[in-house]
Each structure stands twice: as C-alpha cells, then as structure tokens.
Amino acid sequence: MSTLQRRIYRAVISLHPADFRNQFGRDMARDFDDALGQRGFTPLLGDAMLSLARQWKARALTGPELDPVLAQSAPGHPFLAGQYVMVDEGSSLTAFDLASASVLSILLILTIGVAASIPNRHAIADLQSARVSHDGGIDTGHNGPPLAANDSRREHPGVDPLRTAAGLGVGPQHGPAYLVRGFAPPGFGPRATGGPPARPITLAHALVQLTLISIIIWITSFFLRRSPGVTRKAALGALGLLGLAASVAFGQAPVPPTHAQILHATAPLPSFEVATIKPWKPITMPMPVPVQVGMPDSRPAGPPRKIDPMGGGRAAGQRADRVHIIGQAAILLQSAFNLPLDSRNQIVGAPGWVNSETDRYEVQAKIDDSLFAAMRTMTPAQQREQVALMEQSLLADRFKLKVHFETRDLPAFALVVAKGGSKLTPAKEGESPQLSSSSDETTGTAVTLDDFAHSPLLRPDGRIVINQTGLKGAYDFTIKGEPGPDPPSFFTLIEEQLGLKLVPTKTSVEVIVIDSIERPTEN
Amino acid sequence: MKPVPHADTDSNSNDLLPLSPATLHVLLALTGGDLHGYGIMLEVARQSGGSYKIGPGTLYDNIKKLLKLGLVEEVPSSDSHSKDTSDSDAEPRRRYRLTKPGSAVLAAETERLTAVLRVARRGLRLHEERQS
Numbered sequence: 001m002s003t004l005q006r007r008i009y010r011a012v013i014s015l016h017p018a019d020f021r022n023q024f025g026r027d028m029a030r031d032f033d034d035a036l037g038q039r040g041f042t043p044l045l046g047d048a049m050l051s052l053a054r055q056w057k058a059r060a061l062t063g064p065e066l067d068p069v070l071a072q073s074a075p076g077h078p079f080l081a082g083q084y085v086m087v088d089e090g091s092s093l094t095a096f097d098l099a100s101a102s103v104l105s106i107l108l109i110l111t112i113g114v115a116a117s118i119p120n121r122h123a124i125a126d127l128q129s130a131r132v133s134h135d136g137g138i139d140t141g142h143n144g145p146p147l148a149a150n151d152s153r154r155e156h157p158g159v160d161p162l163r164t165a166a167g168l169g170v171g172p173q174h175g176p177a178y179l180v181r182g183f184a185p186p187g188f189g190p191r192a193t194g195g196p197p198a199r200p201i202t203l204a205h206a207l208v209q210l211t212l213i214s215i216i217i218w219i220t221s222f223f224l225r226r227s228p229g230v231t232r233k234a235a236l237g238a239l240g241l242l243g244l245a246a247s248v249a250f251g252q253a254p255v256p257p258t259h260a261q262i263l264h265a266t267a268p269l270p271s272f273e274v275a276t277i278k279p280w281k282p283i284t285m286p287m288p289v290p291v292q293v294g295m296p297d298s299r300p301a302g303p304p305r306k307i308d309p310m311g312g313g314r315a316a317g318q319r320a321d322r323v324h325i326i327g328q329a330a331i332l333l334q335s336a337f338n339l340p341l342d343s344r345n346q347i348v349g350a351p352g353w354v355n356s357e358t359d360r361y362e363v364q365a366k367i368d369d370s371l372f373a374a375m376r377t378m379t380p381a382q383q384r385e386q387v388a389l390m391e392q393s394l395l396a397d398r399f400k401l402k403v404h405f406e407t408r409d410l411p412a413f414a415l416v417v418a419k420g421g422s423k424l425t426p427a428k429e430g431e432s433p434q435l436s437s438s439s440d441e442t443t444g445t446a447v448t449l450d451d452f453a454h455s456p457l458l459r460p461d462g463r464i465v466i467n468q469t470g471l472k473g474a475y476d477f478t479i480k481g482e483p484g485p486d487p488p489s490f491f492t493l494i495e496e497q498l499g500l501k502l503v504p505t506k507t508s509v510e511v512i513v514i515d516s517i518e519r520p521t522e523n
Numbered sequence: 524m525k526p527v528p529h530a531d532t533d534s535n536s537n538d539l540l541p542l543s544p545a546t547l548h549v550l551l552a553l554t555g556g557d558l559h560g561y562g563i564m565l566e567v568a569r570q571s572g573g574s575y576k577i578g579p580g581t582l583y584d585n586i587k588k589l590l591k592l593g594l595v596e597e598v599p600s601s602d603s604h605s606k607d608t609s610d611s612d613a614e615p616r617r618r619y620r621l622t623k624p625g626s627a628v629l630a631a632e633t634e635r636l637t638a639v640l641r642v643a644r645r646g647l648r649l650h651e652e653r654q655s
Binding site (some may be wrong): 027030055505 | 561
C-alpha cells in the first residue's frame with residue numbers, strides 16, 4: 001500500500017470538521033486501508049472529498065450541529081443524499097460555486113500531498129531518534145554531539161526491558177554494544193532552541209511547487225472571468241491565495257517526525273578511508289549484583305573498558321574522524337539506516353547471528369581526510385547522514401549486505417495524554433536536551449515528546465512509538481522507580497508520574513528486508 | 524438548537540422519506556445484524572450485486588445523520604470487542620445496529636418504493652399498450 005496514498009487520504013480526513021473527524025476519522029482511515037485494494041485510490045479519494053464538501057457545507061450553513069429539521073426531506077431532495085439543507089437559490093452557494101471550490105480544494109490537497117512527498121534527505125536525517133549515550137544518558141539533540149550508544153537491555157535477556165529502562169534493572173555501564181562516532185567538528189554543541197531546521201527548497205522542489213501554484217492561479221482566474229460577482233471573486237481569490245500559501249508553507253515547514261524513517265542512499269555511497277572489523281570477545285569479569293529484585297542475573301560478560309564520557313561522546317583519546325562500534329551486526333544496520341536503537345522489528349529477514357548476543361563485532365573506521373574536511377562545513381544532521389551512508393557502504397562491502405524496502409503494518413504504541421492530563425513541566429529557558437537513566441530514576445531535561453517517543457526507553461520490544469500527545473515544546477520530568485517485590489511497569493510509572501500513556505496500535509512503516517548478508521571477513 | 528427528532532412514530536418515519544440510495548442501503552445492510560463500517564460497505568456491495576458501492580466518506584456522512592436521528596445506534600464496545608478487531612492490539616472498530624425507529628423508517632421506505640414500483644409497472648404497461 002502506498003504510504004503517499006494513505007497520507008493523502010488521512011490529510012483529507014484531517015480537513016473534516018473536528019466533531020466528525022474525532023468521531024469517525026479513525027474508522028474512515030481503517031476502512032480506507034481495507035478497501036484500497038479492491039476499490040482503488042481515486043474513487044475512495046473522490047468519496048472522501050465529497051464527504052469533506054458535505055460536512056463543511058452543512059457546518060457552514062447550519063453551524064456545528066446540523067439542525068435536524070433542515071436535514072429532513074423535501075420534495076425533490078431526498079433525505080441524506082448529500083442534500084442536507086434546503087438552500088435559498090437567491091443568496092447562497094450555487095452549483096458553480098461548489099464546483100469551483102471543489103476544484104480548488106482538490107488542487108490544494110494535491111499540492112499538499114506532492115509537497116509532503118518530495119524526498120528530502122535533510123528532513124529525513126532530522127528524524128534520527130535519540131540515542132542512549134555510553135554513560136546511560138541519551139543524546140536527544142538533533143544538533144548535539146555525535147551519538148554514543150549503549151543498549152544495555154541486550155545484555156540482559158531475562159530482565160524486563162521496561163523495568164530496566166526505568167532504572168530498576170542493571171546499570172548500563174556493562175552493555176554489549178558501544179556505538180561511538182568520533183566525528184565531532186568544533187562549533188556544534190547541543191541543540192540550542194527551535195527544533196529541527198526548515199527544509200531548504202531544492203530546484204526540483206521549487207519547480208513542482210511553481211507548476212502547481214500556476215495551475216491554481218490559472219484555474220482561479222478562469223473561474224473569476226466567468227463569475228463577476230464581488231463575493232464570488234473574493235471567495236475564489238482567497239481560496240487561490242490559500243492554496244498558494246499552503247504550497248509555500250509546506251515547502252518551508254519542518255516535517256513533523258512521526259517515527260524514524262529509513263535512510264535511503266540517493267547517490268553513490270561514500271566510503272570510509274579504512275575500516276577494520278573483527279569479532280569481539282567479551283572478557284569474563286565479576287559483575288555487580290543487579291539492583292532488580294527477583295530477576296536472574298543472566299548477563300554475559302560485558303566489555304571491560306570504560307569509555308570516558310567526556311569529549312563530545314567520543315571514547316577517551318578517540319579522534320574526531322573515527323567511527324568505533326562494538327555490537328551485533330544489527331546495531332550497525334540500525335545505525336547505517338538511521339533507525340533508532342532497538343528497532344529490530346523494522347529489520348526483516350535477518351539470520352539469527354545478526355542479533356545474536358554471541359556474535360558481536362568491533363568496527364573501527366576512519367573517514368578520509370578530504371571528506372572529513374568537507375563534512376566540517378555541514379550541519380550535524382548532514383554529518384550524521386554522511387557517516388550512516390559510509391556505514392551502508394561498509395555493510396555492502398564487508399557484510400555483503402543486500403536489502404530492499406517494503407511498507408508493512410507493524411504493531412506500535414501511541415503515546416497519548418492520559419486521563420487527568422499531562423503532568424509534565426515545561427523546560428526552562430536555555431536548558432540543554434538530556435535524557436538519562438540511573439539506577440532508580442529516569443530524568444529528562446528539555447526533552448520534546450517526539451524525542452521521548454523515539455527513545456529506547458519506550459520501546460520494550462522494539463515497537464515504534466508514535467507521539468500523539470499533541471504537546472509541543474520541551475519538558476522536564478523525572479520518573480522514579482519503585483523497587484520492591486512487585487514493581488510497577490514502566491507503562492504504569494509514566495502514566496502515574498507524567499500523565500502519559502502508551503496505547504497499542506498499528507502503523508504502516510517502512511522496513512528493511514534483508515535479501516542476503518554474510519558474516520564479515522576479517523582484515 | 525432544536526432537539527433531535529427520533530423517528531419513533533409512523534408520522535416521523537414518513538417525514539424522513541424518501542431515503543437516499545446510500546441511506547437505504549446502509550439501513551438495509553444492518554438488517555442482517557450488527558456491522559462495523561467496512562462490514563457495511565461490503566454488505567452494501569453484496570446486496571446490490573456489486574452495482575452500488577459506497578466509500579467511507581459517504582458511509583460515515585450517513586452514519587452520523589442516522590445516529591443523530593436515532594435510526595441506528597452504536598453497539599457498546601463490551602458487546603463487540605472480540606469480534607471487531609483483526610489485531611488484538613488494535614482498538615476495536617465501532618459497530619452499528621439498526622434501531623426500532625430505523626427499522627420503521629426502512630419499512631416505510633419499502634412501502635413507498637413498493638407503491639412506486641406498482642405505479643411504474645402500470646405506467647410502463649399502459650405505455651407499451653399505447654405503443655403497440
């Protein structure tokens with residue numbers, strides 16, 4: 001099923017009056033998904049457009065609640081055949097008005113749909129989710145220091161990941177997977193303010209929008225020539241301007257992240273100058289007793305090293321033009337395709353060793369000096385994209401990776417505001433984004449709910465979490481664990497302490513389907 | 524705002540006639556039992572032999588009005604949870620049920636259509652006789 005078709009249909013649903021949308025929008029979307037295969041997109045879109053016109057017409061002429069008396073039939077106007085009201089021909093909309101407004105509405109919707117579908121690698125890179133840092137914290141900043149990750153939950157298959165995420169499990173310092181990208185040109189600190197940058201207009205983007213704007217203006221002027229009434233002129237002119245403004249606005253507006261999107265290469269992949277890959281063997285050492293009560297300590301031995309948290313996310317002594325990853329091949333896959341950690345259900349067809357706890361690799365790579373110099377002029381999002389593309393190249397070269405992409409409906413969670421409302425505190429001015437987890441609590445500082453939804457904390461089994469709270473801005477919060485014989489789940493904790501709730505749902509998402517992958521050759 | 528009239532009398536039922544094809548088919552689809560939106564769409568297509576299909580937009584336009592007029596009602600979720608979802612994780616779909624007033628309106632419309640058919644058949648027969 002085309003994601004664009006779904007997006008356009010949902011956009012039409014979202015344009016319905018709020019009461020109708022809230023009552024029937026979800027079911028309309030589901031029915032569309034079910035019917036699309038049999039009915040085709042165009043008839044269903046036309047049907048939704050007619051519904052849109054009927055609902056707004058009814059609302060505009062009768063108010064939010066349609067007067068039922070007006071809805072009743074009259075000779076020649078059958079009940080509910082799209083004729084909700086009787087209209088005085090002398091002072092109301094004519095069929096011509098409705099036809100012209102419908103044409104403009106359709107053009108507007110198409111403009112929005114096309115504008116929203118134009119690939120923009122910068123925007124995609126901005127969707128990269130929060131990463132768990134090597135010291136248990138999470139780098140939530142889009143412009144923050146290069147990522148450093150430690151997915152401690154992979155180390156403890158017997159531990160409830162929710163409890164672990166809540167800080168009730170073992171400490172994160174012994175995790176199996178380190179992901180340290182050394183690239184950190186000076187001058188790029190944590191995200192300051194304002195969220196993701198606006199998308200720059202590319203030439204192709206501008207041409208498409210100019211064409212659509214021209215069509216809208218032409219149609220508008222055509223109708224205006226036929227209809228000299230002042231009211232009609234004003235109405236059609238306003239619609240034309242609305243279409244124009246919407247087209248431009250959609251080109252400039254940042255794409256609201258719903259969930260992380262897979263990074264697609266659109267040009268020859270850049271490569272590391274040199275890279276080494278070797279199996280990584282943990283050194284057995286005594287492990288501290290986990291804090292979690294009643295849970296078996298099934299951890300394999302973790303890496304013996306302690307990475308210095310200083311240095312912009314780099315390991316101590318690591319150069320800025322180096323990439324250092326320790327972990328399963330799945331970690332490298334997630335990093336290379338811009339997936340959040342623990343997105344394993346978005347990787348399909350992987351052989352067992354890709355996720356195996358016992359098949360870990362240490363990857364050390366160096367970025368070419370000239371490329372590194374060029375990257376210093378890029379935005380952090382562009383830098384991350386470049387490194388990810390190099391990792392894709394590495395996977396293709398050394399792991400013989402071949403993939404294709406599909407869209408599938410996957411189980412997901414919707415992050416919503418619980419009954420009683422949000423208990424979040426707006427972040428203070430000037431705070432740097434930070435999400436960290438200690439042994440007994442998780443603390444967020446200046447964290448947006450998009451970042452929170454993308455963090456591994458909310459993905460107990462790799463499900464995508466979609467932020468549907470509607471809450472904008474950044475927040476401060478603390479989630480305190482409640483250790484004991486029967487500690488509450490992380491779901492319960494965030495509902496009680498943050499006023500947020502995770503609701504099971506399904507969402508259509510692009511997945512990576514692995515056609516072939518081999519264990520890497522050592523060098 | 525005037526109160527919503529519920530079609531619970533013959534008089535009110537007749538006031539709502541004639542029904543549009545979409546409304547008629549939606550009510551007709553629900554005579555077979557409670558259905559969710561997509562089920563109604565499929566049933567309408569089935570009952571019409573595939574010659575008449577409604578989309579979600581038309582369907583919920585009509586459902587909204589029928590709910591307001593009390594001709595159909597939403598089935599409580601406790602009655603339908605296990606039946607209405609293809610995925611145990613997803614929220615159940617809303618199901619709709621024909622009410623007694625809805626049944627009365629449908630019966631009145633059927634009578635009206637029967638009368639129309641009777642007149643139409645007689646008119647056609649007379650027309651053919653004149654032609655011959």
